[in-house]
Amino acid sequence: MLLEVKDLDVRYDRLRAVKGVDISVGEQEIVTVLGANGAGKTTLLRAIQGVVRAARGSVRFAGEDVTTADVPSRVRKGLVLVPEGRQIFVSLTVHDNLLMGAYTRRDAGLAAEIDAIYDRFPNLGQRRDMPASVLSGGEQQMLAISRALLSKPKLMMLDEPSLGLSPLYVQRMFDLIGALNRDGLSILLVEQNTSMALATAARATLLELGTAVLAGPSGEVAASERLTSAYLGAR
Ligand SMILES: Nc1ncnc2c1ncn2[C@@H]1O[C@H](COP(=O)(O)OP(=O)(O)OP(=O)(O)O)[C@@H](O)[C@H]1O
Ligand SMILES: [Mg+2]
Numbered sequence: 001m002l003l004e005v006k007d008l009d010v011r012y013d014r015l016r017a018v019k020g021v022d023i024s025v026g027e028q029e030i031v032t033v034l035g036a037n038g039a040g041k042t043t044l045l046r047a048i049q050g051v052v053r054a055a056r057g058s059v060r061f062a063g064e065d066v067t068t069a070d071v072p073s074r075v076r077k078g079l080v081l082v083p084e085g086r087q088i089f090v091s092l093t094v095h096d097n098l099l100m101g102a103y104t105r106r107d108a109g110l111a112a113e114i115d116a117i118y119d120r121f122p123n124l125g126q127r128r129d130m131p132a133s134v135l136s137g138g139e140q141q142m143l144a145i146s147r148a149l150l151s152k153p154k155l156m157m158l159d160e161p162s163l164g165l166s167p168l169y170v171q172r173m174f175d176l177i178g179a180l181n182r183d184g185l186s187i188l189l190v191e192q193n194t195s196m197a198l199a200t201a202a203r204a205t206l207l208e209l210g211t212a213v214l215a216g217p218s219g220e221v222a223a224s225e226r227l228t229s230a231y232l233g234a235r
Contacts, residue, residue: 001060002027002186003048003079003155008057010040010047017043019210020057023188025155030177030187032197032218035207036231041190042084044207045157048188049081050074062154076104078154082161084190086144090133094124094143097132101147110150117146138169145176155186162193174200194231198222206230 003025010018018040025031033041046052048059050071058067061079069077088097098117102110118125121142127134132143141161148156158177162170174196181187191197198204204221206214214226221227 001025002029002062003188004058004060005044005048006058006060008044008047008059009055010043010052011055012043016055017210018047018207021205021207021210021212023205023212023215025186025188028181028184028186029203030181030189030201032189032191032201032204033207034191034194034197034204034221034227034230038209039207039230040210041207042159043210045081045083045159045188045190048157049079051081072104075151075153078152079157080148080151080153080155081157082144082148082159084159084163086140088132088140088144088147091131093129094132094135095128097143098147098150101150104151113150117149121146136169138165138172141165141169141173142176145180149180153185155188156180157188157190159190160192161189162191162196170196194227195222 001024005021005023008018008021009016021044033044035041047054050069054067058065062077066074098114123139124143132140135143162173165173177187177200189197189201198218198221201218203216204218205212206221206227208230214221214224
């Protein structure tokens with residue numbers, strides 16, 4: 001497995017936001033994490049990236065134990081998080097936002113890769129010298145993913161990439177996830193769009209109040225009553 005998380009606990013003071021979670025992602029696999037608001041999805045991804053520390057358990061990535069590694073070293077190993085809400089720098093230009101994704105790199109291939117991004121997303125290329133605030137929500141999400149790609153990830157973690165996007169951009173987002181995966185990228189996907197996430201991912205884990213209550217092939221998770229009750233129970 002490329003990513004192997006075992007018995008992970010994350011705490012905010014006395015709140016156990018993630019409790020004993022096991023999750024893995026194989027080479028070129030898409031795995032999705034589902035769950036209602038407050039279930040611990042973002043906390044799980046932040047702990048895997050090293051933004052918050054694990055109170056217990058282990059995170060292995062590409063054959064190494066990274067449980068106590070800092071964020072830049074995890075990024076250099078190929079583990080990258082595209083955070084909830086995109087977190088791009090709206091006052092910086094599109095181009096400078098992309099360059100921030102390359103902060104762990106010192107090689108010469110960067111300019112060509114940025115050109116390839118502008119070819120793939122002409123809306124970004126046409127606005128390269130404009131502040132990112134001119135971009136639509138969908139374009140900002142494409143920028144956030146492009147920025148993450150420049151760190152040359154093996155595994156990309158996406159936290160609710162379709163949130164707040166128009167139906168057209170939701171479809172484009174899932175098309176992009178499929179295309180990146182076919183190019184070899186492994187993906188850990190947190191989504192509120194349960195049906196599209198389950199249709200995209202090979203396996204799924206359902207979190208409820210920090211605990212993984214259901215995990216398995218996406219088809220089995222999709223058919224489970226536990227899935228509907230998890231969302232109903234939270235309302
Ligand atoms: N920085 C923080 N400090 C204290 N508590 C936090 C913090 N971040 C999250 N929490 C709490 O941890 C729990 C899990 O939150 P988290 O954001 O991981 O859930 P989520 O599944 O991503 O929810 P959403 O679907 O709303 O994004 C919640 O009870 C939340 O209130
Ligand atoms: Mg969240």
